[in-house]
Amino acid sequence: MGKKCILVVDDEENIRFLYNEELHDMGFSVELAKNAAEAEEKLRDKKPDLIILDIKMPDVDGIELLNRIRSNDTTTPIIISSAYNDYKQDFNVWGAEAYVVKSSDLTELKGEIKRILWGDNP
């Protein structure tokens, strides 16, 4: 069985870089996308096992992208990762599996990834 693949969608380069480093260390293969168009392309070509999605992006934002993904793919799990606290209670309405507020401490995010992909209890 090959490595599980995670797609990271964020408009900020350094953030993508940080995710890439951390997720590689966890043993995943990582795909990066800086906007909705890139994300949709990678989604089609790479069939990731999990998507990490930022909300605030220019043009098409994370919520809109999530809507688009969910309109023809209801299974690939999605974690929203955002600087905002305010939307936290809405994530399952939008069809995401988890909502993590951005922080330099990535423990919570990693915990959610493990829970979703490996069935770990955090």
Place this chain on the structure above:
Amino acid sequence: MSSDIIDVEILREIGRIANSDIHIDERLKVIISVIIEKTGADASSILLLDQHDNNLIFKATQGLNPDLINKIRIPVDKGIVGYVVRNKEIVALSVAADDPRFEPVPGIGEERFKSVLAVPILHKGLAIGLIYNQTVAEKTYTKREIELLEVIAEQVTGVIRNSQLYEKTCQHLSSLLSLNYFNERVNSSTNTGDLLNDLAGESLKMVKGDASVVWIVAEDKLVPMAHAGGDIGGPVIYEPIKIGEGLIGKVAEERKGLIVNSPDVWGEDMFVRAASPKAVIVVPLLVGKKVVGVLAVADKVGAERGDYIGFEPEELEILSSLSVYAAMAINRLDIYKKLERVSAEREKKIKELAILHEIGVAIQTVPDFNTLIRLILGCITVGDGLGFNRAMLFLVNDETNMLEGTMGLGPDSMDEAVDIWRSMPKIDNLVKWLLTHDYKDQGTGTHLNNLVKNIRVPIDSSGGILPMTLIKGKSFNVPDASQHPYIDRDFIEKIGTNSFAVVPIIVREQHIGVILVDNCYTEKEITEGDIEYLVHFTSYIGLAIHNRRLFKKLRESHNDILVIQNKLLRSEKLSALGELTAELVHELKNPLMVIGGLTRRIISNPNIDPDKYDRYNRAIQDEVSRIEKLLKEIQTNSRLVTTELAETDINMLIEDIIFFYEHTSRDRMVDIVKELSNDVGRCLIDADRFKQVIINLVHNSMDAMPGGGTLTIKTEPVKDDYNNGIMLTVMDTGTGIPPNVIDRIFDPFFTTKDDGTGLGLAMSKKIVEAHGGTIDYRGRPGGGAIFTIYIPKVGEGSMLVQANISSKKVRHH
């Protein structure tokens, strides 16, 4: 800057526009430019529905032909614009021309656009117009873009409502002022011709009509006596009109005013045929139920000359009020003339007329209702006035539909009566005497007053003579009450007299109450002349009451506006804050995540590859400088305060604000004193923002004077070797600020109020400083606060102006 923040910014900007006092057309124009700038549409227009003819009118546009503003009318059953309004539905089309609903309007330049987004503007569930966005390139609208335009449309509703309310109130307030002014003039005029010309002219001004005509009743005909404004009709309308005939005659017969916004239905009418008005208001001139004439105003002038719009019910109301004053004056002059012939009575009647005049003036100046009523009853009972022994007033209570005793005035016994008459001094000015004289000291009327106040009767035939007077709308002179069909023994015993007269008080068909008078001590017979005069008198009482109600209503709607304004101000403060924090959070959290996350990796990986190490360090440095840049920007406030500088007359700005607070300050017993120097000249400031500063200070001062006080606003020029500017001082006699909190009042969120945001002074400081000025506090000797603002005068091209222009560019990328 990404989309969330832009959204908040748009709403905030539109909120600001809604709150500014520029004309509605201008506001819509500004909103359109915001939409264009922020949504990336190539053309954006606002169309509003004209309810009179169901056409959509272009009110503002950018991108389409601007010459069509207020000109082209699109029937609501046409095109996409019509569809949106009819169905209250949003339409978003990538290729509009492919849609069967699309019907390009010729001449507006629509052909070059491909995609369309149209959103209805809704008010109380009705579509009152739409926002119509177009782009040249083909475009698929996202859900988010559609939602944004929807929210903007909601804001536009607010703008429209707010400005309609504002314009209406302003108009009504000024109408009321001219009404009072008119009343003063008619009370002193002794010439019917002048009076009628005045009436014709004044009525035109009040409802912005084009022409007006006044007819006076002579036997069964209406004779045109005066006209004003445009050339209305040919000689034919100068022929008398029979009462009951045509539009004008009908109004006289039915004694009810009306608005006709499409007079062609009266095609056979002489007046309509001759004058062919587009719209007309006709009101009867009534004294009680007697018609003395008719007033008609035709053709309301719309925004453009030659563009006529319909009249509104409020305007009928205003003209009806005007007509009451006029009718009374006409009637009075009528009596005057009749009396001149009867020279024997002449002197006495002239005196009575003088009293009437004084009462007319008193109605406008006496502040409280009870004093006014006592004054009027006083005139009825005091020997130099009408000279009745006693007077009793009963008013209609609309809620219970009962006539309720309100006041009784007169001696309680024969002895008391004799006492009073004996000690009564010679009175020069009756009204003045009555106003300064306290009846209670004389021990008069306490019993009678209580007795009257305990009388309540239903307004139907079971209630006896009092309600019947009102229902029949005529006076009863009752020399022998025991023989009268409407009067039972109980009533006679209660009021303690067998002969009296009852007179109705009716203003414009509105039943207000009745007055009962008697001569129970002198037993002097009540003559028809006495009653005619009393009827006259009562119309003043009715008017006083009616006027007070009208005024109260206007004041309420004026207060509505203040409440809305305050809400807008508050929500703007909060949204400025919300915007700032949301933006800050986002812009700080991302770099911190990178810095913190990479640092952690370095710490937990001592043997990190040198290339990686470099890469990490570069990323960290990037993010640190990003934060530094952000903080610097916040420090210079360019994000919180945008400034739109314009030459402004600060004194005018203050006058405008104070005008708005006149009623509030009166209610709160705050005297506003203006000391505005004529030498301050104009200066370059952002008037909207500066207004907020002054409003904040005025609010704070009002809050600090819960029991009333004095608020002084002062401007003065400051010019010496170092300064050239304006000093603005706001001083109150309120609680002042305790020394231990003075240091904190300009801090954001510092408040001592339950419902305060604590942002008022903080924002004010930022705004003043953005103008290169200073704001300071000092205590007022003797208690209270003094805030002083110094603004330097800057010319075009100065550092401040430059700085503001460049900071604006940064903001709008």
